[in-house]
Amino acid sequence: MNKNAVHLLMLEKLEIDLDVLQRAAQTAYEAATHAENIAENKYDTLGLEASYLATGQARRVEEIRQALKQCRAMALAPYDAASGIQIGALIELEAENGTTQWLFLAPDAAGLKLDHGGQTVTVITPRSPLGAALLGKQLDDEVQINVGGAVQVFSVCETL
Numbered sequence: 001m002n003k004n005a006v007h008l009l010m011l012e013k014l015e016i017d018l019d020v021l022q023r024a025a026q027t028a029y030e031a032a033t034h035a036e037n038i039a040e041n042k043y044d045t046l047g048l049e050a051s052y053l054a055t056g057q058a059r060r061v062e063e064i065r066q067a068l069k070q071c072r073a074m075a076l077a078p079y080d081a082a083s084g085i086q087i088g089a090l091i092e093l094e095a096e097n098g099t100t101q102w103l104f105l106a107p108d109a110a111g112l113k114l115d116h117g118g119q120t121v122t123v124i125t126p127r128s129p130l131g132a133a134l135l136g137k138q139l140d141d142e143v144q145i146n147v148g149g150a151v152q153v154f155s156v157c158e159t160l
Helices: 004-031 044-073 129-134
Strands: 090-095 100-105 113-116 119-124 140-149 150-159
Touching: 004 044, 004 100, 004 113, 004 119, 044 113, 100 129, 129 140
Parallel strands: 100 119
Antiparallel strands: 090 100, 090 150, 113 119, 140 150
């Protein structure tokens, strides 16, 4: 597993998402401001709905733009056992049932799924319960989180 390659994949995916959303936001804006969508009576809400969509898409574009900015600025220091897991770490966790998963701890872009050499890497942030629990942990430490009233336990197998 290569942390730099995973970081580049994340940036590339965010850039693609930003491009797609910018085009969708522009289309929604054009629909909202098109002459055919001017309300003819109080029940004609097509223009209003298009306006809401354009506003939401513009907001999402800004969220991705900020995530991209933060992820570009993120430092990718090698794992330091003295400080434990920090933002920028690539972590392999093992659940109690023996399944493993790779996670990339980033300042933003939570939930992004990346394919690195056939292996799925999920981006998480310190704002998530698992991300917060991982901060400062060491190799072979156990991490517990409460999800929907059930406690889940993971073991840190590898960290880069």
